[in-house]
Amino acid sequence: MALLLRFPPHSIYLLRHTSTPPKLFTPPTQNKRLLLFSAAAMATPAAPARKVLVPIANGTEPMEAVITIDVLRRAGADVTVASVEKQLRVDACHGVKIVADALITDCGQNVFDLITLPGGIPGATNLKNSGILESMVKKQAAGGRLYAAVCASPAVALGAWGLLKGKKATCYPSFMEQLASTANAVESRVQVDGKVVTSRGPGTTLEYAVALVEQLYGKEKADEISGPLVMRSNHGEEYTIKELNPVQWTFNDGPRILVPVANGIEEMEAVMIIDVLRRAKANVVVASVEDKVEILASRQVKLEADMLLDEAAILSYDLILLPGGLGGAQAFANSEKLVNLLMKQRESNRPYGAICASPALVLEPHGLLKGKKATAFPAMVNKLLDQSEAENRVVVDENLITSRGPGTSIEFALGVVEKLFGREKALELAKTMLL
Known part of the structure; x- marks a missing residue:
């Protein structure tokens, strides 16, 4: 039995404004200037949403993909889900089917504020083997923009691409030895080092996603998003009921x-x-x-x-x-x-x-x-x-x-x-x- 996830085209946000002439005791010319200034100010467009790429592959861990996408969209990010396979639909772990917004081949020329890789095996390996994705993430790093990965992907993908040299990074425990050959491996649940964010696995993904929101929008926005998530205050401790x-x-x-x-x-x-x-x-x-x-x-x-x-x-x-x-x-x-x-x-x-x-x-x-x-x-x-x-x-x-x-x-x-x-x-x- 399978669960199929399909990500539709991005939402379009419309801004509406009205300009009511202010009742000011000023000469007509000055009043007209005030009206023009007011209309121009009200028509100023909102800051564009931060653009985020979430690549997925056969064998991607669905929790890590969906949690990251959900939390970033809560924050207002424009998230593109891109398949590195030859078709939009990928076969994720645990019988979950995900249909991406686009193929990675359609995204190669786009510029993103953040590229974040979910984990899962063989998902992380399939991401690593995508030449287009590798090129995109290397350009992301060279341009001083955010890139991130969770679970196996820090070691299997980012490390293999040489993008963690001299960086503190973490990953899924069974890949720590591999990570240590390409980065300063640490056992943090979420590790931020400059423009690189890494995390450990499914159970750390909410923390990871909120950390990405903070990197994109600041701590105030991250706090605003994390409240309704009802996150744990004792991460890593034994769960209780x-x-x-x-x-x-x-x-x-x-x-x-x-x-x-x-x-x-x-x-x-x-x-x-x-x-x-x-x-x-x-x-x-x-x-x-x-x-x-x-x-x-x-x-x-x-x-x-x-x-x-x-x-x-x-x-x-x-x-x-x-x-x-x-x-x-x-x-x-x-x-x-x-x-x-x-x-x-x-x-x-x-x-x-x-x-x-x-x-x-x-x-x-x-x-x-x-x-x-x-x-x-x-x-x-x-x-x-x-x-x-x-x-x-x-x-x-x-x-x-x-x-x-x-x-x-x-x-x-x-x-x-x-x-x-x-x-x-x-x-x-x-x-x-x-x-």
């Missing part, structure tokens, strides 16, 4: 997990949940509640589900998990078929859960939080009838699991892994991802 009324989650074969998607879902949350659970070898079914399998997520990322919910509803599930996003949560709440599935899940004492806006906008209005403790996105917590445990990042109450937002998505998914496979398995995955 708040569990009340513990019960054992069981499954016969699989387990089979339903992840519905809809227009307006938060793409980071959906991809992180799907990615982590597929790493744990769960059978994840991605189903669209819309009338077609392709949906438009909140940051204009197009996802293609495995099937429509009508088809998915024929099966039974060990667990149903709802990603968030305001528009997506509202679509879930309006889907009678999905609500019925959730009702049956509760009635049969099978697990279900939600993150971000979905606990407040889907579960609460339909009585699916009755008698349960839960959490939700901070701005939505006031919609919960019982807010007593809402400050926790992940809350498990019997067969219910809820969480807060993009920055808690990996912890949310690991909480599911812990309940299904045990904490040892969840901690093993957390270590692999460098949470």
Whole structure:
């Protein structure tokens, strides 16, 4: 089963202004000059968005690509996703399909404020083997502009291209020895050295993306973006969940997990949940509640589900998990078929859960939080009838699991892994991802 992401053409922003003549007691000539000055000032265009290139390849780590794209677009960057393959669609890790905006061959003459490489194997190797991308990043470095990489790509791509000489850099732990031959290797979660930014892996990508925002726009903008992400304050420490009324989650074969998607879902949350659970070898079914399998997520990322919910509803599930996003949560709440599935899940004492806006906008209005403790996105917590445990990042109450937002998505998914496979398995995955 595959998840297909499609990145549409960039949005166009329109500026509108009006000029009302000021009521000033001035001679006509001076008044006219003031009007002309006022109109000219109001017509001054906004500063152009910073241009960012995110190259992708077969074997790219989807979390690293999507998180970086999402966060940079939140900051207002004009992000171009470019395939280094011969076609727009690439086969990323964990069954995720990504369709780029353009081929790298179409981008060679463009100038970017930042070029940032996701990792993944063989994704990093495929990026390294792109002669056009190598030339572009070398010109980026020679021009004193930002370039960056995460996971395997600092060692496999940037290091191999000779672009980390004399620089402090970090990468995925298993590539540190290779990195040490081409850079001053350090074990930082995110390392900034001049115009070079590097990071370690999936679990450090949110920090990495926010650091890129700071490099492009400044610390004030980075702080503004990071707040709604609900990021961890204790990066690198062992994750925790708040569990009340513990019960054992069981499954016969699989387990089979339903992840519905809809227009307006938060793409980071959906991809992180799907990615982590597929790493744990769960059978994840991605189903669209819309009338077609392709949906438009909140940051204009197009996802293609495995099937429509009508088809998915024929099966039974060990667990149903709802990603968030305001528009997506509202679509879930309006889907009678999905609500019925959730009702049956509760009635049969099978697990279900939600993150971000979905606990407040889907579960609460339909009585699916009755008698349960839960959490939700901070701005939505006031919609919960019982807010007593809402400050926790992940809350498990019997067969219910809820969480807060993009920055808690990996912890949310690991909480599911812990309940299904045990904490040892969840901690093993957390270590692999460098949470």
